[in-house]
Amino acid sequence: DAKTTQPPSMDCAEGRAANLPCNHSTISGNEYVYWYRQIHSQGPQYIIHGLKNNETNEMASLIITEDRKSSTLILPHATLRDTAVYYCIVRVSQAAGNKLTFGGGTRVLVKP
Amino acid sequence: ETGVTQSPTHLIKTRGQQVTLRCSSQSGHNTVSWYQQALGQGPQFIFQYYREEENGRGNFPPRFSGLQFPNYSSELNVNALELDDSALYLCASSPQVAGTSGELFFGEGSRLTVL
Numbered sequence: 014d015a016k017t018t019q020p021p022s023m024d025c026a027e028g029r030a031a032n033l034p035c036n037h038s039t040i041s042g043n044e045y046v047y048w049y050r051q052i053h054s055q056g057p058q059y060i061i062h063g064l065k066n067n068e069t070n071e072m073a074s075l076i077i078t079e080d081r082k083s084s085t086l087i088l089p090h091a092t093l094r095d096t097a098v099y100y101c102i103v104r105v106s107q108a109a110g111n112k113l114t115f116g117g118g119t120r121v122l123v124k125p
Numbered sequence: 126e127t128g129v130t131q132s133p134t135h136l137i138k139t140r141g142q143q144v145t146l147r148c149s150s151q152s153g154h155n156t157v158s159w160y161q162q163a164l165g166q167g168p169q170f171i172f173q174y175y176r177e178e179e180n181g182r183g184n185f186p187p188r189f190s191g192l193q194f195p196n197y198s199s200e201l202n203v204n205a206l207e208l209d210d211s212a213l214y215l216c217a218s219s220p221q222v223a224g225t226s227g228e229l230f231f232g233e234g235s236r237l238t239v240l
Contacts, residue, residue, distance in 0.1 A: 055233050056127070056129070056232050057215070057217075057231050058127075059228040059229065059230075062228075100167060111156055111157075111170075111173045111181070111229055112158070112170045112181055113170065113229065114170070115169070116167055117166070
C-alpha cells in the first residue's frame with residue numbers, strides 16, 4: 014500500500030470548515046483513498062473513501078486531485094465532537110482484505 | 126455504536142503470562158481482523174479471519190494467534206507476554222472480506238497492561 018503523509022496536528026474553530034490534507038504521491042491506479050477517525054478512547058470510525066472522483070456523505074467531503082497524488086478531507090461545520098485523530102489511508106480495495114495501514118494521522122482539535 | 130463488542134475492556138497481566146481477548150462481530154459480518162495500537166501510535170494490523178481460517182497476517186510473531194468460531198466471533202491469544210505487548214487491542218468486522226467498500230467496523234478495544 015502507498016504511504017501517506019499528513020500534518021501531525023491542526024486546530025479548527027467550532028462552526029468553521031476543517032480542511033485536512035493528505036499526500037499520497039506514490040498511489041497506484043487501483044488504490045483507493047480512505048479516511049478514518051479515532052475519538053479518544055474509542056475504536057477508529059470510517060468516514061469516507063474514493064478512487065478519483067470527489068465524494069460526499071453525511072459526515073464529510075473528500076476532494077482528490079486530478080493526478081491523485083493528494084487529497085483533502087473537508088468537515089463542513091466542525092463541532093467539538095469532531096475533535097479526534099484523523100487517518101488518511103490508501104489501499105487496494107478488494108485484494109487487501111481487512112488490512113489497513115495506519116500512519117500517525119492528524120490530531121484535530123476543534124476549539125469553541 | 127458499531128455492534129462490535131470486545132471483552133474485557135481493561136486487564137493487567139505480568140510478563141510471561143498468557144492472555145485471551147474476545148470479540149463479537151456485528152451481525153452478518155463474517156470477517157474479523159485484529160489490530161494492536163500502542164500509546165500515541167496508529168493501529169497495526171495483526172491478522173484477519175474469514176470462515177474460521179486466518180487469511181492475512183501482519184508483522185507479528187507466532188505467539189500472537191487467533192480463532193474464529195462458527196458464529197463469527199473471534200479470540201486473540203497472546204502467549205509469553207512481553208512489556209511491549211502493552212497496548213489497546215482492537216477488533217474490526219466487515220461483511221465478507223471488506224469488498225469494494227473497505228469499511229471496517231471497530232470495537233472500542235481491550236486495553237492490556239503488562240507489568
